[in-house]
Amino acid sequence: MRELLRELRRGAAADRAILLALCLTWAGYVALLAGKGINALAPQTYRLNFNLYLAALLVSLVLGMASVLARHRPASPIRFVAASFVSSGVSSQLVRGIPMLLALVIFLPVFGSMKSAIPLFSSYTWDDTWIALDRALHGTDPWRILQPVFGYPLVTSILAGFYHLWILLIYAGGVGFCFFVGDRQLRAQFFVAYFACWALLGNGLAITLASVGPCFVGPMLGDPRFDEQMAYLKAANAHYPVMTLAVQQQLIDWYTSGSGGLGRGISAMPSMHVSIAFLFFLAMRRISRIAGLLFGAFFVIIMIGSVHLAYHYAVDGYVSIAATWLIWLAAGAAARRIARADGAVELPVAPSGAGLARSAEASTAVPQRDS
Known part of the structure; x- marks a missing residue:
């Protein structure tokens, strides 16, 4: 137990700069919302967010161990798994990631409350500007340009499915960078950029340039220009x-009912779907070429889907890409400072299946069946 507490302190110390900045931002949000009569401390949203992250972590661990067991087929699976956790250092690694996981748990609910409260801080007055800019850049509404290629019911349904899969970036992706990325500088750069994108783009720009997007201009603003779409x-x-x-x-x-909370805010400019998808592409291409290609393809799908499915104007995505790239560069400079301050120590990444198997075999001498 003492060793795990030591690892917990080590994880908090390694991420202290990010955690401190996040706590200050969170406190500022809570104070701003309280000034508008909104209680951002309601426990149910935090509980829901915690459960989603915990589920993502458990699924990640179960899938990882199932893959190892399927490949090595130990005679005693439970003993094999237990030995793998101890000898490979996975338990210590998981404990070190807890402070950052808790940061993710507390941040998104208050971000959601801020997004739901946009009408209290600003008015939705920018849609005309973004519609005009879209038409000036493309000669027409961008969804019409996409329609000959993507305007088929089956294709639209598939794009909508991928658009919903984006939520996996938040939970599975967040867990992955919390616990399973060993490159200390990349991990720090990702989290600095991640929180900055939500705060600066998802709240700051969303309030400053408040707009609702094509699917909402009709019911919310009485504008019929996207009725055909x-x-x-x-x-x-x-x-x-x-x-x-x-x-x-x-x-x-x-x-309409004035109900705020996690995932309930309406804001078009800038697109956080595009921003976060692009951020994961920037980060994952540093892990491997294949990961970069896969996440790059997903980012393109999200960008297209954001326009085709009437959530966003094309310029929402363009601004998100440019701003996220600038944030990523600034986060890289911050991450280098963090890495130098911590002695550029890398947190051990979760071992591969083969590594787990070798560790377990060495410590338990469990006989293996032939594969």
Whole structure:
């Protein structure tokens, strides 16, 4: 137990600069919201967020160990798994990541409360500007340019499915960088950029340049310019499920009823879907070429989907990409300072399946069946 407490302190010390900045930001948000009569400390949202991160962590561990067991088929699986955790240092590694996981748990709910409170800080007055800019850049509404290629019900349904898979970046991706990325500088750069994107783009720019987006200009602002696009999406939904339509309606209902909370805010500029997808592409290409290609493809799908599914104007995504790239560069400079302050020590990454197997075999002498 003492060893695990020591690892917990070590993890908190390694991430202290990021955690301190995040705590100050969180406290500022809570104070701002309190000034508008909003209680950002309601426990249910934090509990929900914690459960989602915990589920993502457990699924990651179960899948990892299942992969190891499938490849090595030990005679005593439980003993093999237990020995793997002890001898490979996975338990210590998991404890070191707890402070950053808790930071993720407390941050997103207060971010969600701030996003839901945009109308209290600003008015949705920028949609005309973004529509005009989109048309000036593309000659027409960008969704019309995409329509000949993506305007088929099955394709639209698939894009909507991928758009919903984006949530895995938040939970599975967050857990991955918390616990399983051993490059200390890359991990620090990712989290500095991650929190900065949410705060500066998702709150700062979203309030300053408040707009609702194509799917909401009709019901919220009485603007009919995207009725044709929405009519197509509803017609496509009659053939194949377009999952985003139900979410868009739920967001409108929450807005109408004044219900705030995690995932309930409406804001078009800038697109956080595009920003976070692009951030993961920038980070994952540093891990491997294949990861970079996969996350790059996912980012492109999200960018296209954000326009085709009527959530965003194209310029929402362009601004997100440029701003996220600048934040990533600044986060790199901050990460180098953090790494130097910590002696550039790398946190051990979770061993591969073969490494876990060798560690377990050495410590338990469990006989293995032939593969």
